[in-house]
Amino acid sequence: MAADNPIDPIHQFEISKIAPIQIGGVDISFTNSSLFMVFAISAVFLLFTLGLSKKSIIPNRMQMLSEMSYNFIANMLRDQVGDQGRAYFPFIFSLFLFIFFCNFIGLIPYTFTVTSHLIVTFAFAALIFLAVTIIGFVKNGLGYLRIFYPSGIPVYLAPLIVPIEIISYLSKPISLSVRLCANMLAGHSILKIFAGFTVMLGFLGFAPLVFLVVLYALETLIAALQAYIFTILTCIYLNDALHPDH
Amino acid sequence: MEVEAAKLIGAGLATIGVAGSGAGIGTVFGAYVSGIFRNPSAAPQAFGQVLLGFALVEAIALFALVIAFLILFG
Numbered sequence: 156m157a158a159d160n161p162i163d164p165i166h167q168f169e170i171s172k173i174a175p176i177q178i179g180g181v182d183i184s185f186t187n188s189s190l191f192m193v194f195a196i197s198a199v200f201l202l203f204t205l206g207l208s209k210k211s212i213i214p215n216r217m218q219m220l221s222e223m224s225y226n227f228i229a230n231m232l233r234d235q236v237g238d239q240g241r242a243y244f245p246f247i248f249s250l251f252l253f254i255f256f257c258n259f260i261g262l263i264p265y266t267f268t269v270t271s272h273l274i275v276t277f278a279f280a281a282l283i284f285l286a287v288t289i290i291g292f293v294k295n296g297l298g299y300l301r302i303f304y305p306s307g308i309p310v311y312l313a314p315l316i317v318p319i320e321i322i323s324y325l326s327k328p329i330s331l332s333v334r335l336c337a338n339m340l341a342g343h344s345i346l347k348i349f350a351g352f353t354v355m356l357g358f359l360g361f362a363p364l365v366f367l368v369v370l371y372a373l374e375t376l377i378a379a380l381q382a383y384i385f386t387i388l389t390c391i392y393l394n395d396a397l398h399p400d401h
Numbered sequence: 402m403e404v405e406a407a408k409l410i411g412a413g414l415a416t417i418g419v420a421g422s423g424a425g426i427g428t429v430f431g432a433y434v435s436g437i438f439r440n441p442s443a444a445p446q447a448f449g450q451v452l453l454g455f456a457l458v459e460a461i462a463l464f465a466l467v468i469a470f471l472i473l474f475g
Contacts, residue, residue, distance in 0.1 A: 165474060330460070333463075334457075334463065337464060338460065338463055341466050380452060380455075380456055
């Protein structure tokens with residue numbers, strides 16, 4: 156069905172190998188996905204080396220940008236987790252910047268969106284889930300199991316509440332990863348579909364073109380927002396692990 | 402019924418779930434608007450929460466959309 160359509164919205168998510176590498180039967184080829192991860196990391200690197208190369212008291216624009224992004228995440232972490240969260244700041248900050256730049260580079264036409272693949276986002280989410288669970292048990296011991304039984308719940312409700320809490324805890328990595336992936340996948344597909352309408356309608360194509368411009372603005376917002384959401388939810392989970400009793 | 406036709410109908414049915422998200426986004430922004438008219442000075446603080454709520458609700462619609470895509474292309 157998709158194959159006989161010349162405008163295929165899914166084609167942009169295809170992974171192609173740039174440099175095939177096989178080690179011991181394991182395929183670790185350098186793909187376009189890896190390439191755009193490298194681009195995202197270089198963008199972060201450039202932002203901070205250029206921004207902080209000359210540290211002036213009156214900052215120029217690049218320095219402003221890097222300091223603002225630092226303050227933004229630092230404030231978020233302090234609001235959500237408190238002072239104990241400071242140890243996790245480097246991880247949270249690099250997570251935010253990587254997802255942010257992956258989302259934004261993906262918005263440029265003819266590029267590849269790394270975060271539109273479930274495996275990439277699920278790898279992040281699974282890592283966060285494992286880390287948060289381990290941190291929870293290390294900091295609180297077996298008392299961490301209290302998060303499955305919120306305080307103030309009558310005992311006779313426990314058989315109902317505890318399984319629900321366990322399921323909701325286990326579904327955290329799934330919802331976290333599918334949210335980011337689905338947003339990117341759906342957004343980029345819709346952009347491509349409307350671009351297809353513009354081509355197909357010929358002269359009348361200006362109508363979907365106007366809509367496309369608006370949609371592109373929305374997608375830019377979504378790209379920033381989803382990076383923010385992913386990071387703030389990580390902070391919230393971290394807070395649950397560090398302070399399970401409230 | 403042919404499998405292809407059933408797939409198309411199934412994908413169409415899967416997108417019904419988006420309706421719930423529409424109601425949810427309406428609730429989020431409706432509550433925000435009524436909130437900022439009661440207390441306009443709290444608007445900047447509330448907006449961060451609104452964006453969080455918006456993204457959480459919107460994700461539910463996208464889960465439905467992913468199911469539709471899976472049925473269509475999976």
